[in-house]
Amino acid sequence: MSFTRRQALQSSGAAALLAAVGRSAFAQAQPETLRIITGFAPGGTSDTICRRVATHMAGTYARTAVVDNRTGAGGQIAIQYVKAAAPDGTTLLQTPTSMLTIYPHIYRKLPYDPQTDLSPVSLGCQFDFGFAVGPAVPASVKNIADFLAWVKADPQRANFGSPAAGSTPHFLGALVGKSAxxxxxxxxxxxxxxxxxxLLGGNISAVSGPIGDITQHLPTGKVRILATSGAKRSRFAPDVPTFTEQGLKDMVHSEWFAFYLPAKASPEIVGRMNAALKATLAQKDVIDGLATFGLEAMSSTPxxxxxxxxxxxxxxxxxxxQVGFTADT
Structure with a gap:
C-alpha cells in the first residue's frame, strides 16, 4: 500500500462531510477540550504537527485543543497514557511509526499492544530522514564515505545521536556503520x-533524524547533511545525495506520523475524529506549515x-x- 500526495489530500470529501454535518450538530457533540498527546519534546517535528493540527481542531472538533508533551521511554509513556485514557474522543495520540512497528521486535515485553490497545484514526504526514554532522567533524568530510573514513581513523569519535533507542533513525545510523x-x-x-x-555544541559527531529537524539548523552554518533516506532526493534538501546514491543499497526508509484513539473508542467517535483530521490536514496553511519542517501532509482511512x-x-x-539491537540487553 502506498499513499500519494494526491490521494492523501482529497480535501473536498472531508470538507463536504464537515459541511454536511453542520455547525449545530458539531457544537452539540463537541468536547470541551481535546488533548493531543506526543511522546517527544517541544520544537521537534512530532510536536510541530500536533500544534498545527490543534490550531484547526479547536472550534471544529472541540472547543479547545491543547498539546501535551509526555516524553520518555522513546515515546512509550505517551502511548501508555492514551491506552489508559477514556475512549470518549477527548484524548488523541500522535506517534511516529517506530513505537508501533519496530518496538515489538526489540522489546521482549511492551507495556502496550500496538494492534489491540489503540484505534487507528488517520495518517498525519510522511517524511524522510537525514544523516548530519556538526562542528566536531572536519569540513573536509562531505559525504558518507568521508565520514566513515574519518571515524575509522578516530574510533573515539565514532558516534551518532537519534531521537530514541529503537527508532527508525537509530537503525539507519547503525546500518551506516555496519556498511563499513x-x-x-x-x-x-x-x-x-x-x-x-x-551536535551543535560539538558533543556528538552526527545525528540521524527527520530531515525537517535538521534543515531548520542549516542557517547556523554549523550543520551539514551528508545523506537522506528517501528513494529519491528530498525536495527539502535537493543538493544532498541519498544513501543509495552513495552506494548504501537497501537504505530507503521513510516514516509516517499518525493519529490514534484509545482502543475502545466507538466507530462514531473514530469516524468523527477522522473527518476532522482529514479536513485539518487538507488546509493550505497546515500543508505549507508542515512543509517548512520537511513534512508531507497526508491523511488516510482508519x-x-x-x-x-x-x-x-x-x-x-x-x-x-540484521542490526542485532534489542532494548533488553
Missing part, C-alpha cells in the same frame, strides 16, 4: 532537537492506517535482526 564494519556508538535522546543541540501498521511491522523484522 564500524561500530557507531548510539546516543539516544528524548527527541531530535536535544540531539541537535548536542483501515488504511491499520493495514500500513501490519505491513511495516513485517518489513522491520529482518532489519532489526
Amino acid at each position: 564494519g564500524i561500530d557507531l556508538k548510539h546516543v539516544a535522546y528524548r527527541g531530535t532537537q536535544p540531539a541537535m543541540l548536542d 483501515t488504511e492506517l491499520a493495514d500500513l501498521i501490519k505491513r511495516d511491522t513485517a518489513k522491520w523484522a529482518p532489519i532489526v535482526k
Whole structure:
C-alpha cells in the first residue's frame, strides 16, 4: 500500500462531510477540550504537527485543543497514557511509526499492544530522514564515505545521536556503520532537537533524524547533511545525495506520523475524529506549515492506517535482526 500526495489530500470529501454535518450538530457533540498527546519534546517535528493540527481542531472538533508533551521511554509513556485514557474522543495520540512497528521486535515485553490497545484514526504526514554532522567533524568530510573514513581513523569519535533507542533513525545510523564494519556508538535522546543541540555544541559527531529537524539548523552554518533516506532526493534538501546514491543499497526508509484513539473508542467517535483530521490536514496553511519542517501532509482511512501498521511491522523484522539491537540487553 502506498499513499500519494494526491490521494492523501482529497480535501473536498472531508470538507463536504464537515459541511454536511453542520455547525449545530458539531457544537452539540463537541468536547470541551481535546488533548493531543506526543511522546517527544517541544520544537521537534512530532510536536510541530500536533500544534498545527490543534490550531484547526479547536472550534471544529472541540472547543479547545491543547498539546501535551509526555516524553520518555522513546515515546512509550505517551502511548501508555492514551491506552489508559477514556475512549470518549477527548484524548488523541500522535506517534511516529517506530513505537508501533519496530518496538515489538526489540522489546521482549511492551507495556502496550500496538494492534489491540489503540484505534487507528488517520495518517498525519510522511517524511524522510537525514544523516548530519556538526562542528566536531572536519569540513573536509562531505559525504558518507568521508565520514566513515574519518571515524575509522578516530574510533573515539565514532558516534551518532537519534531521537530514541529503537527508532527508525537509530537503525539507519547503525546500518551506516555496519556498511563499513564500524561500530557507531548510539546516543539516544528524548527527541531530535536535544540531539541537535548536542551536535551543535560539538558533543556528538552526527545525528540521524527527520530531515525537517535538521534543515531548520542549516542557517547556523554549523550543520551539514551528508545523506537522506528517501528513494529519491528530498525536495527539502535537493543538493544532498541519498544513501543509495552513495552506494548504501537497501537504505530507503521513510516514516509516517499518525493519529490514534484509545482502543475502545466507538466507530462514531473514530469516524468523527477522522473527518476532522482529514479536513485539518487538507488546509493550505497546515500543508505549507508542515512543509517548512520537511513534512508531507497526508491523511488516510482508519483501515488504511491499520493495514500500513501490519505491513511495516513485517518489513522491520529482518532489519532489526540484521542490526542485532534489542532494548533488553
